[in-house]
Amino acid sequence: MMNINNIPQSEEVFYKAYVDKATCRNVQVWPVPEDLDNWHEVDFDESFDYSGKTYDPAACEWGATVESDEAYNERMLDERREAYIESDKLFMEWQYDQTPESKAAWVEAVAKVKRDFPFK
Structure with missing residues (x-):
């Protein structure tokens, strides 16, 4: 404001x-x-x-x-929804094989989404 x-x-x-x-x-x-x-x-x-x-x-x-915080967060939420499509695939893969490697890939993908599309 x-x-x-x-x-x-x-x-x-x-x-x-x-x-x-x-x-x-x-x-x-x-x-x-x-x-x-x-x-x-x-x-x-x-x-x-x-x-x-x-x-x-x-x-x-x-x-x-200047974009309001509310509008910014709404835009980030939309971007996250798109990005989580890929991380959800990694989650399902981890659920299927239960390996530490697949879990690490999923956790890193989720962390990347949060880094790339932060909330205010």
């Missing part, structure tokens, strides 16, 4: 905003952060909708909408 922090309710005009380097999603307009090493300084446009976007410091521009 995008956070735009500390915009004062006054007639003062702000030209710079600060985006945290940790996530490139939190924007602070005022006050100027004390730890500037942890923030990117960007031009501030009060008409721009910063919500749900992430900042790309390499290109100095705002990127695509």
